[in-house]
Amino acid sequence: GAGVSQSPSNKVTEKGKDVELRCDPISGHTALYWYRQSLGQGLEFLIYFQGNSAPDKSGLPSDRFSAERTGGSVSTLTIQRTQQEDSAVYLCASSFNANTGELFFGEGSRLTVL
Amino acid sequence: RKEVEQDPGPFNVPEGATVAFNCTYSNSASQSFFWYRQDCRKEPKLLMSVYSSGNEDGRFTAQLNRASQYISLLIRDSKLSDSATYLCVVNGVGTYKYIFGTGTRLKVLA
Numbered sequence: 001g002a003g004v005s006q007s008p009s010n011k012v013t014e015k016g017k018d019v020e021l022r023c024d025p026i027s028g029h030t031a032l033y034w035y036r037q038s039l040g041q042g043l044e045f046l047i048y049f050q051g052n053s054a055p056d057k058s059g060l061p062s063d064r065f066s067a068e069r070t071g072g073s074v075s076t077l078t079i080q081r082t083q084q085e086d087s088a089v090y091l092c093a094s095s096f097n098a099n100t101g102e103l104f105f106g107e108g109s110r111l112t113v114l
Numbered sequence: 115r116k117e118v119e120q121d122p123g124p125f126n127v128p129e130g131a132t133v134a135f136n137c138t139y140s141n142s143a144s145q146s147f148f149w150y151r152q153d154c155r156k157e158p159k160l161l162m163s164v165y166s167s168g169n170e171d172g173r174f175t176a177q178l179n180r181a182s183q184y185i186s187l188l189i190r191d192s193k194l195s196d197s198a199t200y201l202c203v204v205n206g207v208g209t210y211k212y213i214f215g216t217g218t219r220l221k222v223l224a
Contacts, residue, residue, distance in 0.1 A: 033212070042214050042216030042217055043201070043214035045212070045213060045214070048210065048211060050210060056209060056211050059211070099210055101146050101148050101163060101203070101205070101210075101212065102160045103158075103160065103212065105158055107157055
């Protein structure tokens with residue numbers, strides 16, 4: 001499809017397990033963002049990638065969270081040793097260029113940690 | 115103080131009403147401002163950018179007040195389909211890290 005694709009759409013895991021969330025941005029978009037949204041809350045910035053520049057990781061809540069973007073395209077967000085407070089919808093967005101401010105979001109990956 | 119603050123609402127208004135939302139931001143050096151819309155259980159989508167001189171898109175008007183560090187969104191002639199959460203977005207200083215407010219919920223009633 002032409003939009004941002006995220007997988008899995010839903011993930012239920014047990015506390016302490018590792019999870020990987022994948023984002024496939026719109027082709028040609030140089031910027032890629034990860035946010036998370038807890039129930040009834042706003043979007044919390046996690047990390048963004050712009051071209052070949054070093055990513056801005058300032059929003060990652062702990063060292064259990066990491067993300068990479070391979071070949072300037074697909075990105076993976078990894079959460080190690082998941083905790084119940086990690087339960088949220090993880091949203092990925094891409095932009096043709098970060099300075100436009102127009103972010104195209106995927107439908108999100110809903111993570112539930114039991 | 116949060117970087118971006120919004121009144122969570124909900125704002126319940128009748129069809130045809132005019133409604134306005136404000137959003138305040140903490141960093142005076144922020145340069146880019148936007149309004150996004152998020153429907154229930156859906157992803158956010160860009161509604162409009164906010165320019166220094168103010169801008170209008172149909173029934174929607176956005177304004178920026180740098181002195182008081184707030185942006186506003188005015189919706190005229192509200193439609194049922196305008197019911198959604200409106201998110202204020204501001205860039206982090208010197209970066210393209212976009213900070214979202216928690217959103218203002220609007221419900222337009224028939």
